[in-house]
Amino acid sequence: MLELIDLHRRFDDVVALDGVSFAVPDGEIVGFVGPNGSGKTTTMRIALGVLEPDSGTVRWHGRELDADERRRFGYMPEERGLYPKMRVHEQLVYLARLHGLGSPDAARRATEVLDALGVADRADDRVEALSLGNQQRVQLAAALVHEPTCLVLDEPFSGLDPVGVDALANVLLRQARNHGVSVVFSSHQLELVERFCDRIVLIHRGRVVASGTIDELRAMRTRRLLRVEVRRAADGWFEVIPGVVAVDVVAGGVVLELADDVDEQRVLDVARAAGDVEHFSRVRPTLAELFREVVQG
Amino acid sequence: MNVRATDRGAWRLVARRDLSVRLRDRGFVISTLITITVLTVIILIRAVGGSDAPSFSLGVAGASAGPSDVAEAAASVGRSIGVEVDVRRFDDERAAEAALLAGEVDAVLQGDELVGVRDVPDRLEQVVQAAAIGSRLRETLDEYDVPPAVRSDLADQAPIGVRTLEPHDPDRDENGALALIAVVLLYGQLFGYGIWIATGVIEEKSSRVVEILLSAIGPRQLMAGKIVGIGLLGLGQLAVIAIYAIVLARLTGALELPGEAIGVALLSIGWFLLGFAFYAGLFAVAGSLVSRMEELQNAMTPINLVIFVSLFISIGALQDPDGSLPRIASFLPTSSALAMPVRIVLGSATTSEVALSIAIVVLCAAALIPVSARLYAGAILRIGARVKLRDAWRSSRTG
Numbered sequence: 055m056l057e058l059i060d061l062h063r064r065f066d067d068v069v070a071l072d073g074v075s076f077a078v079p080d081g082e083i084v085g086f087v088g089p090n091g092s093g094k095t096t097t098m099r100i101a102l103g104v105l106e107p108d109s110g111t112v113r114w115h116g117r118e119l120d121a122d123e124r125r126r127f128g129y130m131p132e133e134r135g136l137y138p139k140m141r142v143h144e145q146l147v148y149l150a151r152l153h154g155l156g157s158p159d160a161a162r163r164a165t166e167v168l169d170a171l172g173v174a175d176r177a178d179d180r181v182e183a184l185s186l187g188n189q190q191r192v193q194l195a196a197a198l199v200h201e202p203t204c205l206v207l208d209e210p211f212s213g214l215d216p217v218g219v220d221a222l223a224n225v226l227l228r229q230a231r232n233h234g235v236s237v238v239f240s241s242h243q244l245e246l247v248e249r250f251c252d253r254i255v256l257i258h259r260g261r262v263v264a265s266g267t268i269d270e271l272r273a274m275r276t277r278r279l280l281r282v283e284v285r286r287a288a289d290g291w292f293e294v295i296p297g298v299v300a301v302d303v304v305a306g307g308v309v310l311e312l313a314d315d316v317d318e319q320r321v322l323d324v325a326r327a328a329g330d331v332e333h334f335s336r337v338r339p340t341l342a343e344l345f346r347e348v349v350q351g
Numbered sequence: 352m353n354v355r356a357t358d359r360g361a362w363r364l365v366a367r368r369d370l371s372v373r374l375r376d377r378g379f380v381i382s383t384l385i386t387i388t389v390l391t392v393i394i395l396i397r398a399v400g401g402s403d404a405p406s407f408s409l410g411v412a413g414a415s416a417g418p419s420d421v422a423e424a425a426a427s428v429g430r431s432i433g434v435e436v437d438v439r440r441f442d443d444e445r446a447a448e449a450a451l452l453a454g455e456v457d458a459v460l461q462g463d464e465l466v467g468v469r470d471v472p473d474r475l476e477q478v479v480q481a482a483a484i485g486s487r488l489r490e491t492l493d494e495y496d497v498p499p500a501v502r503s504d505l506a507d508q509a510p511i512g513v514r515t516l517e518p519h520d521p522d523r524d525e526n527g528a529l530a531l532i533a534v535v536l537l538y539g540q541l542f543g544y545g546i547w548i549a550t551g552v553i554e555e556k557s558s559r560v561v562e563i564l565l566s567a568i569g570p571r572q573l574m575a576g577k578i579v580g581i582g583l584l585g586l587g588q589l590a591v592i593a594i595y596a597i598v599l600a601r602l603t604g605a606l607e608l609p610g611e612a613i614g615v616a617l618l619s620i621g622w623f624l625l626g627f628a629f630y631a632g633l634f635a636v637a638g639s640l641v642s643r644m645e646e647l648q649n650a651m652t653p654i655n656l657v658i659f660v661s662l663f664i665s666i667g668a669l670q671d672p673d674g675s676l677p678r679i680a681s682f683l684p685t686s687s688a689l690a691m692p693v694r695i696v697l698g699s700a701t702t703s704e705v706a707l708s709i710a711i712v713v714l715c716a717a718a719l720i721p722v723s724a725r726l727y728a729g730a731i732l733r734i735g736a737r738v739k740l741r742d743a744w745r746s747s748r749t750g
Contacts (some may be wrong), residue, residue, distance in 0.1 A: 102566040104732065129566040135559025151364050152567040196563060
């Protein structure tokens, strides 16, 4: 398990991180979301040791992360980067060796990972000669080549088409489920995060404002919303119940917000009295809605 | 899987990559070929320009005894002072003049005249004049019937000795040539390989690969590996060029002091190492401050200027190795790698001066390397506008 504990970091007068803490358990995928400039990249760079925190610690399996363990992490920075003129296989072998693999292991793993990502036929091409999609795959291969114990990926899905997104999601799921790798990635594609992350960490202005499974995040939400569709009812049928207001009008019905002391069953009774109830459900907020609520306020 | 526990040896991997990538680089092959070509031309010109002992060919026209005697006497005078005069006889004046115009002889003796095309070489004229005076003297002695013993005394005059107040180095010319080649080569290596370090740093920064590298190894390992790899390549190239030049010079006879040349080659290699140790970190910092190749020229300007001025002072030192400017330059760590070899080759530096100069450059390099490492570490991840030195220093708190 990777643990980030109370990370602080400022750049000159700008506070980038103001006490960031969260954990990435073994074999789980954590989605790291937040608006631009909220501190995601800074946090990831600190986790990788590329950047030093002003204070706070990074732990791995309960002990402070040292350079040797950190070397076994895999990283995909937001700004993709490889040596443009170096050949693909040669480059992966070099990176694997920097991560501590011996020469034969490095060569074998480079071949394996290129094979697994479907770019084995470009092994002897220069990186600059590859299409953007293939460069992305090689970039991912660079993060995987040394069989990392932890994967830290900054916006790995940006620029991928839907097929590429599914392929990458499968790779990450395999890494987590089959190899017990701790995976954390940042993304602005929230429906993607919602779909296959085990946990979500929401960061805003250098602080973690929400974290947990998607259900836990939904439960944290204070607003109680109901979507109700009633045929042949007069507008404003719900106004007889104190503490109920309409917050949205949807096709054939309304979204109602309930005050804390209002019983849902009472709303249902009033609706049935007003007409034929065709739809009655709690509104489960999407991650995008939660995100907006948290960020806007 | 065999996973090594620390990144301490990582600089070796970096060095190996930086060396092998550049070894295959077309720019490296071309620059090596250019250097070798230039050296070949210099050596061949020297080989054809030939030996230092002056030698002339003197023509004599006709069969009359007078000029012929003078010519023989000139050959003998020349021998006694180290000037070779080769006498060639022609049947008549026309044949002699044709040979003169064709450049086969340097001058022709006709009657009591010495004839040249436009000019007669000074040394040859002096020798012939001395011989002519000698002949006339002998004729006078004949007329007065001087006894043979007196005559042979007069004829047997050894040339007077020559002495200088300052010690004279008979090999000064050749040493000067060696020192010039050494200083130009050293300048090329220091400057060229320094730039290679800076561009290598920018390549990693502008392609953003540096962030991946730094997630595996520390910035100091990365910088050290780059400097060692590129430095070894420069050292290897210098050694190959030196061996080639010495062998070629030996084969063509351009070189009379092979021992000296080998000494100068070793000296150059040693001073390359010292100069490189001093400058390499600075070039790495210059590269780390900017994010694009186009900005590099600007960032390197101060370093370029210092090396360039050092080159000029050192070339000046070829004429006056004991002057105060070359003397100072040979102690400053910024210029000693160029100026000190010149003074050593020309015999102007004492052993203690050399030791002091080496000590200064080693100490300064040792002090500078951690400073440049910290600046490099502070600047290398700052993509975008040029990083100020102060910011680079402060953002790398771990020193």
